[in-house]
Amino acid sequence: MGLGPGYLISKHVQLVRMLGRGGMGSVWIADHLALKTQVAVKFMSSALATDPNMLTRFEREATSAAQIKSPHVVHILDHGVTGDAMPYIVMELLEGEDLSTRLKRTGPLPPEDVATIVLQICKALGKAHKLGIVHRDIKPSNIFLLDTDGDIFVKVLDFGIAKPGGKETSDVTSTGAIVGTVVYMSPEQLLNAKHVDYRADLWSVAVVAYRALTGHLPFSDEDGIGSLCLAFEQGSFVPPSELNPQISPAIDAWFKRAFKRDPNARFPSAKEMVSELFTAASVVSPMSTTSLTSARSSDPRSSFDSPERSLSDPGLVAQEEAKPTVIEPSQSQAKAAASSGDEVESIATSRTKSTSPSSTLSSAKDPATLGTAAALTVPGPAMGPTPAPSKTKRLVVGGVAALGLVLLGAFFATFLTQRGQGGNLPGVGRDQSPPQPAAEAPANSPSITPLATAADPAPSAAVAAA
Structure with missing residues (x-):
């Protein structure tokens, strides 16, 4: 039986119609019954099918194309010989x-x-x-x-x-x-x-x-x-x-x-x-294509399918286009930092904004202005400011400061009460030597030297250090 519409060349491939014919053979459109799509089938001319060299070339056409994994080479699906001794190649239909x-x-x-x-x-x-x-x-x-x-x-x-x-x-x-x-x-x-x-x-x-x-x-x-x-x-x-x-x-x-x-x-x-x-x-x-995230140069003599990632690789391009994040302080924290003499960059909050890669890289050149975003984009150890203290630490320090203020107020209240009653501090009689200055507290009085008032910048400095 000769080639024609309906002819089954294999279990799953059935011819539909001829696309063309030449001296080497013919090409047909066929249905792939298993894949439910159409394919192309190339046949070798019966006059050449008895030549061993031509059979080798026909087989090589299939095997060489199948070995080359490239989207720019026609995809080979199968090759073999029909029951009528007709060599064929099944390939994608273009x-x-x-x-x-x-x-x-x-x-x-x-x-x-x-x-x-x-x-x-x-x-x-x-x-x-x-x-x-x-x-x-x-x-x-x-x-x-x-x-x-x-x-x-x-x-x-x-x-x-x-x-x-x-x-x-x-x-x-x-x-x-x-x-x-x-x-x-x-x-x-x-x-x-x-x-x-x-x-x-x-x-x-x-x-x-x-x-x-x-x-x-x-x-x-x-x-x-x-x-x-x-x-x-x-x-x-x-x-x-x-x-x-x-x-x-x-x-x-x-x-x-x-x-x-x-x-x-x-x-x-x-x-x-x-x-x-x-x-x-x-x-x-x-x-x-060049990338800010890679300093690797492209060697024009290397193969197209080099195992290294190309500079035009989408992953590298995505890294280049991704904008870094800068963490900035809230308004109240910025005022507190300014009053204590600290840098604004030392306060971290959850608010963010985006800046361009160029501005981030330029700011990274100056250690004084190197912020969180620069630390994220520059290789090596992070060079950003000291992280802000946690909420727990701020509460502890604030509590200590408040206790100091309470003790200080109690001391002055006692001082003023004694002064109104007799003008003498506790432990000092009329016939004794004049009272010591108020700044010099008795030894058994609470010490306020390590504590700080609201006007003292020490607590803010302690927070930044923590």
Whole structure:
């Protein structure tokens, strides 16, 4: 039974209709009965299904894409062989169009759009390169643009001729064989595709960018492979600014480096390649975000999927945007602190207000003005003022002061009573020596020296010290 609507290729996948057919095989829309969604199914042509090398490539397309955990690589759901010996790959169903179709429909794209496309291609390739996988066939028809309400979202397709990574060594490419699409291939891939590395993919990305910006190819094979190789050797191509007035000389310089004959003279990584393109296009790169909470610099040579957190990480951005809290005193406490000569910052209450990070950081430079908010944002031990005393401590100190006032009042009342009766203090007769000054209390009288009156600032100082 041949392929057709209703055909079950597995227990859960049933074909609905054909999307397209080519020399390598066909692609169908299918229903995934278990997931209750539609998927795409790619079949290998029956004429090629008997070729062991082609079967290996078909299987590699599935396994390579499945190993690369990137939102910018098509998601593989399954692969296998039908009961009729038809190799297949089940993958997510994409809605949109490839870059080749987009360019035919709209013509050259603005530099900022091209920079965004290159960024997302390189994110996918950065993941692949870390695994040792080299795509070897980056071209507009393998760059799919999803329909996302005007936003650009890229999916990299077709890892069928990818150079395997890791411990896999079964590269079906023979030495000297030409693998890929000639006009998008790097000079070294054209000469020997078996031993190329990630820099061959970066060359192809630059060719795609040139085509997207100008509608033309930087190097043409119209006069044969020989003329193409000569153009590679001479590094001769038309500067894109001569073909598109929107392009700046800085972008010309970017292409000049990307198309260097020597791979060591090109961009050393996908990340640096993207960073330099955003700079040349005068577009703010998503990778250039800085944060007040991190002094770590970004190494453009590091991989896109570095285990370290990026400066554009939402967590770091959230920390940067979070405003510190300043604790300020209430009105009555502020007056009490002012009368006792204490600093206002030494009184803590539950009222708060927000200030900007810049003002907090500037106040932290002066130890005299370093408040609670600065102590929260500056690393290391807290440098804020001494915390305010608890309510219990304030009650104890206030009670002692009140008792002192009562005793002092009792002493003066006794003094005035004795004075009215005879003018003598207790223990002092008329015929004795004149009475001592009132400030000198008898030894058995309560001492008031350590206590403080309401006008004495000592209690406030004691509170602050507590």
